Amino acid sequence: MSNLIEYEAASDEVRAVYDDIRTTRQTEYINNFWKALAHHPPTLKRTWETLKDIMTTPGELDPLTKELIYIAVSVTNSCDYCIASHTAAARNKGMSDQQHGELLAIIALANTTNRLANGYRIPVDEQFNT
Amino acid sequence: MSNLIEYEAASDEVRAVYDDIRTTRQTEYINNFWKALAHHPPTLKRTWETLKDIMTTPGELDPLTKELIYIAVSVTNSCDYCIASHTAAARNKGMSDQQHGELLAIIALANTTNRLANGYRIPVDEQFNT
Amino acid sequence: MSNLIEYEAASDEVRAVYDDIRTTRQTEYINNFWKALAHHPPTLKRTWETLKDIMTTPGELDPLTKELIYIAVSVTNSCDYCIASHTAAARNKGMSDQQHGELLAIIALANTTNRLANGYRIPVDEQFNT
Amino acid sequence: MSNLIEYEAASDEVRAVYDDIRTTRQTEYINNFWKALAHHPPTLKRTWETLKDIMTTPGELDPLTKELIYIAVSVTNSCDYCIASHTAAARNKGMSDQQHGELLAIIALANTTNRLANGYRIPVDEQFNT
Amino acid sequence: MSNLIEYEAASDEVRAVYDDIRTTRQTEYINNFWKALAHHPPTLKRTWETLKDIMTTPGELDPLTKELIYIAVSVTNSCDYCIASHTAAARNKGMSDQQHGELLAIIALANTTNRLANGYRIPVDEQFNT
Amino acid sequence: MSNLIEYEAASDEVRAVYDDIRTTRQTEYINNFWKALAHHPPTLKRTWETLKDIMTTPGELDPLTKELIYIAVSVTNSCDYCIASHTAAARNKGMSDQQHGELLAIIALANTTNRLANGYRIPVDEQFNT
Structure with missing residues (x-):
């Protein structure tokens, strides 16, 4: 199993994504998926932005x-x-x-x-x- | 490729399904999928009835x-x-x-x-x- | 599409496999699968021997x-x-x-x-x- | 995980399928698959009847x-x-x-x-x- | 099969991606994949940028x-x-x-x-x- | 879950494969994959030899x-x-x-x-x- 990277232990780059997840979803909760992807910040950022764009933009x-x-x-x-x-x-x-x-x-x-x-x-x- | 069984060459059992497809879909056209399944009439009948039930029953x-x-x-x-x-x-x-x-x-x-x-x-x- | 390696153009190593296919199956015909795998003789030989073992050995x-x-x-x-x-x-x-x-x-x-x-x-x- | 619907808690429609499973298989035991499908009785009934037809009819x-x-x-x-x-x-x-x-x-x-x-x-x- | 959108018929938004593909790959040729994705410009742009980032950035x-x-x-x-x-x-x-x-x-x-x-x-x- | 066949309980045929795994990998440890495949010695032997050939032969x-x-x-x-x-x-x-x-x-x-x-x-x- 992947270790999960909690907010407190995250780099600034990762925290910025976590903050955007919280704001977009209006919840403090960050699910394990993102905490695992945080091992590779470019994948975390790209995946979140793609998902936010596709799933939350009104279409x-x-x-x-x-x-x-x-x-x-x-x-x-x-x-x-x-x-x-x-x-x-x-x-x-x-x-x-x-x-x-x-x-x-x-x-x-x-x-x-x-x-x-x-x-x-x-x-x-x-x-x-x- | 499977041979396709046309209406004219079909058994009564197969024709009954073809007729129901035509009535349900309000078109003369029967697509190749059903003409291939007609090689095994129980599969043709079961698959059509399941599909009709799931896809056309209002839900x-x-x-x-x-x-x-x-x-x-x-x-x-x-x-x-x-x-x-x-x-x-x-x-x-x-x-x-x-x-x-x-x-x-x-x-x-x-x-x-x-x-x-x-x-x-x-x-x-x-x-x-x- | 892969080029297919015909018997006449095959190396000795490949021909030995083709010969065994013909003998085992009692037919001159070698299907395209083997003629494509012949691009990598170790894969041809290993795959044929595994298939022969599993599919033709009485079990x-x-x-x-x-x-x-x-x-x-x-x-x-x-x-x-x-x-x-x-x-x-x-x-x-x-x-x-x-x-x-x-x-x-x-x-x-x-x-x-x-x-x-x-x-x-x-x-x-x-x-x-x- | 899906909650499983036990016989005692099941509707008449679901119980009728459970009864048929027990009779057909000659065992009291109903495995979890059916107890989960019971959340959607039409799927339970259709899936069981299809499986019974395909797997238990002599062919x-x-x-x-x-x-x-x-x-x-x-x-x-x-x-x-x-x-x-x-x-x-x-x-x-x-x-x-x-x-x-x-x-x-x-x-x-x-x-x-x-x-x-x-x-x-x-x-x-x-x-x-x- | 999808129709393919050629450069000449493309919108400015699509042409901008085609231009970047040509520059990045140093070839005039644009393969069919991109010409089909051009039916949905946001998917074309996002997919190209993700692919360029992952496959061409030195890592x-x-x-x-x-x-x-x-x-x-x-x-x-x-x-x-x-x-x-x-x-x-x-x-x-x-x-x-x-x-x-x-x-x-x-x-x-x-x-x-x-x-x-x-x-x-x-x-x-x-x-x-x- | 499959039972796992330990070295002590293994047949001579299985032990010979286990010994080769240990020698090839220079470790005493045999992972569960092989201990499960040991239920069918021909599959154990064939899979190990194929894997050893493909993954450890310099290419x-x-x-x-x-x-x-x-x-x-x-x-x-x-x-x-x-x-x-x-x-x-x-x-x-x-x-x-x-x-x-x-x-x-x-x-x-x-x-x-x-x-x-x-x-x-x-x-x-x-x-x-x-």
Whole structure:
């Protein structure tokens, strides 16, 4: 397991990112992901800024939809940390038990049809290529 | 490549599924996926009924959101057929270029943070386990 | 695409492997996989010997079962070359359309339940750990 | 981790599935997978019925072979829950240590050749496309 | 397939990235990857800047080693585009046939042992956790 | 979890491999991976000999570079055991914190661009096919 770098032990460069996380999320809590990335400050800074830009900038997808997409990828990649953290984030943004159930049903279905399409080596329909 | 079973060459069992696809989707077109699955009628019938149930029954996720989740899984699994067909389906349900761009940006980001979480072997925060 | 190294153009080291493939499989045909691996003779030799050992040595799994397992992995990894070649191999060893259909149905199901188990973060039952 | 829904706390809809699992498997024990899926009864019911249909209906693949295929997918997807539960199921259906060893050797080999085929970008042989 | 956005048809925002790619790589050629990402300029800009930062800034890993790592990921993810483009990039940076062969042998081996470790559910040694 | 087979309980065939591991690595310590593989001696012997050949024979890639490639695959496959053991091995061969950070940044980036290339269905440039 990675050691986690706490605020008190962090360099100025790392603290600046931690401060921005706290301000952006309006919470004192910094989750383990960032405390591990702090071992390589350029990765910490780049990843946070990319995530902040993609996940918090208002766009054409609403914040809950973004979390559902995030969970779909994380489940398919078997990333337990990301499943746990983004399921919590989705709940914070209002995901109901029923929505969670529908989400996992779609993920499960897509994983099934993905394999059937590959297993039967199905050619892409002409009309999907345009 | 799988041979595709056309309506004319199909058994009654397969035709019944094809008919339901046409009625449900209100189009004559049956895409290659179903024509390949027709080699094993129980899989054709089960897969179609599951997909119809999950993707077309009104629930708490809207139809476009469901397609975005489907694409997220298909991209992460590198399933070209499913990326092509569900990107087309999402466009039919109103996905704009901008939404498509945001979707792929989230998928790309999640794939990045999934690997960082695993690579640093980051322990799940206590509060995400409750 | 890799260039393929034909028998006539091959070094003695590569030819020795090609000869063993022909003898073991009782066919003149050498498929592209080996002709590409021939770019790195140690990998060609090691991979062939491992495959010959595992797939052709009589053991407690019969030759067709071995091919079904091979296809299950290849479909799950989205390896089109291996799906194509091992589906052909399974047919040569007697796989029927019905068996192929059952195989793909199991692969599809397992991919679904794998994701549900991860998505719900289900703890392993005590009794499965012993 | 998901909370698990015990029989006593379950709705009638969920109990009906639990009862069918007990009858079909001839055991009182219901494993955690189903107790977690019970959070979304339609997914519980659909998944159980699909699994019962595919895994327990007599077909052209015997029950042990089906479990071996299931394990091959689960190992390739890194699904620890499913590896644990289906390895236990395979042992219950008679899998020997030797068969387990051969199974894992094939899975390992297929994962190797899948990557070599992709890494060298090997074109599919004409004869595998027919 | 995505349409590709050529320089002549590109917006000023996209052209600015194309110009930086040309300057950084000292070539007129812009490969298809960037011409497809140009459909979503924020993704184009962010991805290029991240890639330029990670792959071209002098660090403690030399440029060829970086490409070998990139190929290892791309092969394991079955991303044909990335295998093709980064194999070409590695050759430009001096990768020999022998190095390519060793690289693929290691990738193949790691994919094998990854699956064996998961398949046998091997507990991590105490000493690897510190 | 697999039981681990200790030296004292091992057969002569297994002990011979353990002895070679100890001699080759110049340490008494045998890590859990091998003690689990010992359940199937042919897999133990074959895997060790392949690994010894690929990872310890002097070639055109240096020992640390080989470990970095191994980690890239293991992270992408979400194999926690292999991430832990090969990160330890890389540190033993001199990997600095800074190199580890750069390695994970490249892995994360490649996982991002792999998905973008597939998601946009980008055609391979002509010049990468030669």
